[in-house]
Amino acid sequence: MTHYFLAEPPASPAKTGVLLINLGTPAAPTAAAVKPYLREFLSDQRVVELPRWLWQTVLRGIILPFRSGKSAHGYQKIWQSEGSPLYVYTERSALALEQHLRKAMADAPLVAFAMTYGAPSVADTIARLKQQGVSRLLVLPLYPQYAASAGGAALDKVWQVLLQQRNQMSVRSISRYYDHPGYIQALAGKIEQHWQQHGRGDKLMLSFHGIPQAQHNAGDPYPQECRQTAVLLAQQLKLAESDYIVAFQSQFGKAKWIGPSTQDLLVSLPKNGVKKLDVVCPGFAADCLETLEEIALQGREDFYAAGGTQYQYIPCLNDDSAWIEALAALVQTHLHGWG
Template identity: 55%
Template sequence: MNNNPIGVLLVNLGTPASPTVKDIRRYLKAFLSDPRVVELPKWLWQGVLHTIVLPFRAPKLVEKYEVIWLKEGSPLLVYTQAQSQALAQQLASDHVIVDFAMRYGEPDLAKAIQGLQQKGCERILIVPMYPQYAASTTATLFDRVAEISKTMRNQPDYRFIKRYAEHPAYIQSLHHKVAHFWQENGRPDQLLLSFHGLPQRSVDLGDPYYDDCQKTAEALRVSLQAEGVPIAVSFQSQFGKAKWIGPATQATLESYPAKGIKRVDVMCPGFAADCLETLEEIQLGCAEAFKQKGGEQFRYIPCLNDDPVWIDALATIVKERLGSWT
């Protein structure tokens, strides 16, 4: 019997270290250089990235990051760390050590794995903080873990969580978040579930992300049926000129007032923690666009973050995958 502790590593996408041009550019360079993220020939994309995207995009993002930045740092970093600490308390009795890292930037994934090994963890569960699977998020994380392990003389035993898009515990945590929000603030005319976008070509080539998002939406729709609020799905954060999966979040919101939908709530179930895409793009940008078209009430329902119900759900999902290890 192996009495060594088990490592559980929560991994999110990543964030700039500070809301400065230098740190934003460094983060974007790492993120957008990943061939899983931008599926263009390297010789073509690297020229565009270094001559157009990084010089012009990074400065435009400074103000956006400044608006959402917390005193403790980036919201994504703050909330992922809080999730890690809360989960560690939940799993303390199971001989488990919980840590967190980012796929791009800090905390560095390689250092986090090495840190768990130094604490005696010969078995490590990698937990992507992406409920829905996509090659550009989950798969690239698995790729990076394999790349890190290539140089190890003594590799750990890994397990991975591929998705939890319709896991009952995850759906219940979303249900609780929405139902509690409505209990305190009243119901809207419409609930819009906004997921991160993906190029249509990725789905055409077999990426299951779109289907995963629809499964999450349908499960939540069934769970919230008694509330009597219509639930729709849209996709945000489109980038570049290629066709993306739709409908687009902002265009959907702009169309609502003319249809008589003037009180809308928006939730982002694809994000386990609030970040630039939820706080600046949705809570601020899309709210303004909606109101400019005649919308009267726009409310953003925060991500699960470190909500106790979500931490319980995450512990359930993790324990299931740990299985015989515990």
Template identity: 50%
Template sequence: MILTANTAAVSPKVGVLLVNLGTPDSPTPKDVKRFLKQFLSDHRVVDLNPLIWKPILNGIILNTRPKAVAELYQSIWWQQGSPLMVVSERQKLALSGALQAQLGRTVPIALGMSYGNPSLANGIDALTTQGVDKVIVLPLYPQYSCSTVAPVFDAVAACYKSRRNYPETRFSKEYYQHPLYIEALAQSVRAHWQQHGQSQCLLMSFHGVPVRYVTEGDPYQQQCETTAILLAQALGLEASQWRLCFQSKFGKEEWLTPATDSLLESLPKQGIKSVDIMCPAFAADCLETLEEISIAGKESFIDAGGHSYRFIDCLNDEPAHIALLKSLVIEQAGHWLAS
């Protein structure tokens, strides 16, 4: 056999896949139903026996929830589209500019969503069609959980399974205590206080997970607590000036506590009548922040006797957040970017 090859050195072309959870294509019951079906069919999200779960999902949830959830999406939908998607596009553009300024060359960046559009496979295709042969997968979840970050790994692996060739890939697992992440959070709080004043208590509301996940080895709770402590220290807060809580409970299983909704209802009785609340586990504003926390949470707190409730936006495309994402890419790329 005679082998021939082009012996000229070929510089690797590095690309970035920015990943978030996803969003319906529109705030309609039809699109919400499609999104919920994909999301809730993932065994990483709901790991009940499929023989038990699928009849509940297909027979009850998907026939009763889409209309109500669509109305919630309608209450927070922006003129440009889904808040999560609009912010993700802004993050992609800002990160591209930051990497260009740092490296002096363009680094291809694509979006991929765990559920909905664009899919992770679409994102990988968008990179490989640009000649990318080395991919950095960057899930925008600061804290690792088997229900958020792990599905990204699963989906990327499944995408590669059907291919004869795939790009060399590095995977960012977590950044819950990265100094630039903590500083970006601290800057967002300081900017909010400078504009609105400081409330009696800062609430840090993280997305919840079932307690069972933690007892079975998920490090999510510990990582949330570390983030909260580091942020409180960066802000110089006393123990009485901040609280950690967990939101978005789903189903009857025991979830992490304290629950955000229960805490909001109890604080006024403890003499805490003004709060600032933020969602450090979310890299972009979405239904869980803009509706569940900013709208519904405020109603719960005020109805319980609270006087002042102020929501602090997620980091979104703030410069300090983009600086963090740029640093994460460069750290993961290492020698890939040296040539």
């Protein structure tokens, strides 16, 4: 089989780049825009580990025709004037990070962002960076805890680009930062600020995105890293074990997922005396459909319907200054001695 490599731009003085990668988002909150996004996302075998022929039949024949409209309705509830929250906050974070690094470093790197699925694509963004003279690239998927279906899928896109390069870039990657002190401190500061402004509930729920139990059984370290983040965060906030609970959201399909389930807890906690609940999603660097619609809106409805009296969603780090400082420290550590 003949392999054709991409044409390369002329050689130029070597520059360093930083690439932030997030999951992705449809271009508009419509079924027509959501469908191709979901098709790309759910076709990735990092996300759904089933035989391709079987899963594609189910995906195209059953899931996409029904889920596209439902997801579009969810996006309509959270869509901002500037666009998708995930896109908006990821773009702001990249711009803020580059500005911060310019002040902190004499030879600051270029900073760009891409999405694993949708636009801007990883391939297009790396091509643009290469046109700007970047030959050393630090890749940072914006997932604090590593999961093959998230951070692994993002890094796959980078390696696929390298396979097409005639003159390959030098690449470093940060696959996880679940225990980074700056990340933990930024999270704790966000929660403390919210409590100072709005008061504190009976319990703090740390809701992480879930993965199928089979993926964990096969060696995915994600649940342990989530729980370690929770322990470090609790220590930073000086919380007792009874003050918080770890849960996993966004279960999909009939397979067994890691637990406990966020949705199940939102129904059972009020019945067990927890009437006031604060919820934060430490596994998401930026607010998105899973945090703003699933947790902030639908979660509130479920909790109140089960007898809860106060429900407070604490936003993600987004482009908060403390988070940008932590992100800059993480990047500088991994760039040390390069170039």
